[in-house]
Amino acid sequence: MTAPWKMGTGDEKLGQSTQRTLVLSVVMVGFLAALASVYEYYHLTAMDRLDGYTQTIIPILAVVLAVIVSxxxxxxxRFLKPAVWLVFALGSTHLLTTITLALLFANDVALAAEHAVWIMAVQVCLFATLERRTALGMSAALFVLLAAICLTYCYVENVSLIADVRGGFLVQLIIANGAILVLLGGLSAFREVALVEKTRAEASEVHATLLGASAEVANDERKKAMIALSSAEAAAKARESFLASMSHELRTPLNAIIGFSQILEMGDEGMVTSPEKQREYISDIKHSGEHMLSLVTQILEYSRIESEGVEVDKTPQAIAMIADASLRMVDVLARAKDINLVRSWDFGDDYVVRTDDKALSQILVNLLSNAVKFTPVGGTITVNIARTRNGAVTIEVCDTGVGISAEKIKLVCDPFYQVRDQQTAGMSGTGLGLSIVKTLITALNGVLEIESTVGEGTCCRVKIPSTPDTELVVEKTEEQAAALAQKLRANASPTDAEVFQHREIRQT
Structure with a gap:
């Protein structure tokens, strides 16, 4: 149980301070009452007026009061109210008994008045510590008994209430006690009203706070719901755009395959009779099929990542070998547009880091394919790889392509999003390449940064944390290069696999 003297904050601190003051006040009254009892004992002894009752009761009462207040x-x-009840019972009994003995048996009005004053102190303690109705009832009982004793004395001793000084003194004493009783009752009622108003104000404040908090929570939930709705609408719109785009992307090569196949099916009776033209149509069919397979492969890869997530297996890998193999995979596409591929790093195949080779190669191939796709004929694509002191690897794929506007950069990694403007008109795709790249980079605990200027080009920067493994040395052998190329070929589409026929990468 928390002691009322423990300090708090705000209203709690104020309430505890008030209760502490009240306790100290009652304790002081108790000690003063005990001191008055001791004084009365020696005072009556000095005046040779100490009777048997006073001689026995006063020392006991003084000790009991001292023990209670202590x-x-x-x-x-903690035991303030029980102590007040006990003091009231003992004190009121002693005071009324002493007043009765002083008036009816000793005819000593002065001694009775001395003890009647302490009845007022008892009444104050009652109103200070107990509920108003309880204190009012007990104080009224004391007042009635005091008045009855005084009036009985006047009747028995035939003391005039008007003409006799003793009667006038007792009447004034009764009236004063009644005034004290009325005043204490009024103050107690005012205190209860103040407490009720304070409680009501606190309740209103708490209610207002709760309403404000509820409104704030509701507003936050509404904002979250609006954001979720906007995201859902954007995703739905992106999927609709993706489906429309895929419908066109898949129908175009299918129509070409079906059309060229029908022409070739006619044989010598058809429109094409020369072997050269037939080989050209067969080549077109092959490229259309490879393009469609590439689209389907990318869609399936995205679906696999979405459903199963990405599991990476970090093992010692030669970064240069992965980069060279990725460049070879896009070299055919680059040659077709006369794009110059430039490699730039200051280490060889012996620099090894721990990473996932499949994830890293897919990241590089996707970034390079995007760069080739959006770089015009005769452009340049540069791959820069740099090491940091803490073992991290920074890979940059920069092109001199059409570029991306600032407001669209933050959207290009969203699934199904495709930049639609004059610069990219006629360029096909699924809108999943950069989304897959970002997912793989996140799985490697890396970061993707994109800088772009419309009309000047784009630079994609991949920062992947990795600890260099200095104990491992990779020899530059044709067998290892061929093994890595074979591993990448196993995960490549037919169009990508064709790139391995071209092993020369242009350098500057």
Whole structure:
């Protein structure tokens, strides 16, 4: 149980301070009452007026009062109300008994008045510590008993309430006690009203706070719902655009395959009779099929990543060999557009880091394919690889292509998103390449940064943390290069596999 003397903050601190002051006040009254009892004992002894009752009761009462107030003080007010009840019972009984003995048996109005004053102190303690109705009832009982004793004395001793000084003194004493009772009742009622108003104000404040918090939570939830709705609408719109685009992308090579096949099926009776033209149509059929397979492969890869996630297996890998193999995979596409592929790194095949070779090669191939796709004829694509002191690897794929506007850069990694403007008109694709790249980079704990200027080109920067393995040395052998190329070929589409026929990469 928390002691009322423990300090708090705000209203709690104020309430604890008030209760502590009240406890100290009651304790001081108790000690003063005990001191008054001791004084009364020696005062009556000096005046040779000490009777048997006073001689026995006063020392006991003084000790009991001292013990009670000491207990309240030590307990820090925990037993304040029981102590007040006990003091009321003992004190009121002693005071009324002493007043009765002084008036009816000793005819001593002065001694009775001395003890009647302490009845007022008892009444104050009652109103300070108990509920108003309880304190009012007990104080009223004391007042009635005091008035009855005084009036009985006047009746028995035939004391005039008007003409006799003793009667006038007792009447004034009764009236004063009644005034104190009324005043304490009014103050107690005011205190209860103040407490009710304070409680009501606190409840209103708490209610307002809760309403504000609820409104804030509701507003946050509404914002989240709006964001989710916007995201869902954007995703739905992107999927619709993707389906429309894929419908066109898949129908175009299919129509070409079917059309050229029908022409060739006619044989010598058809429109094409020369072997050269037939070989040209067969080549067109082959390229259309490879293009369609490339689209389907990319869609299936994205679906696999979405459903199964990405699992990476970091093993010691030669970064230069992976980069060279990736460049060879896009070299045919680059040659077709007379694009110059430039490699730039200051280490050889002996530099080894721990990473996932399949994920890294797919990242590079996708970035290079995008660069070739959006770079005009005669452009340049540069691959820069740099090492950092902490073992991280930074890979940059920069092109001199059409570029991307600033407001569209943040969208290009979203699934199915494709830049639609004059510069990219006529360029096909699934809109999944960069989305797959970003997912793979995230799986490698890396970061993708894209810088672009419309009309000047784009630079994709991949930062992948990796710890160099200095104990491993990769020899530059044709067998290892062929093994890596074979591994990449196993995961490549037919169009990509064709690139391995061209092993010369142009350098500057």
């Amino acid at each position: 207990g309240v003080l030590v307990s820090k007010g």
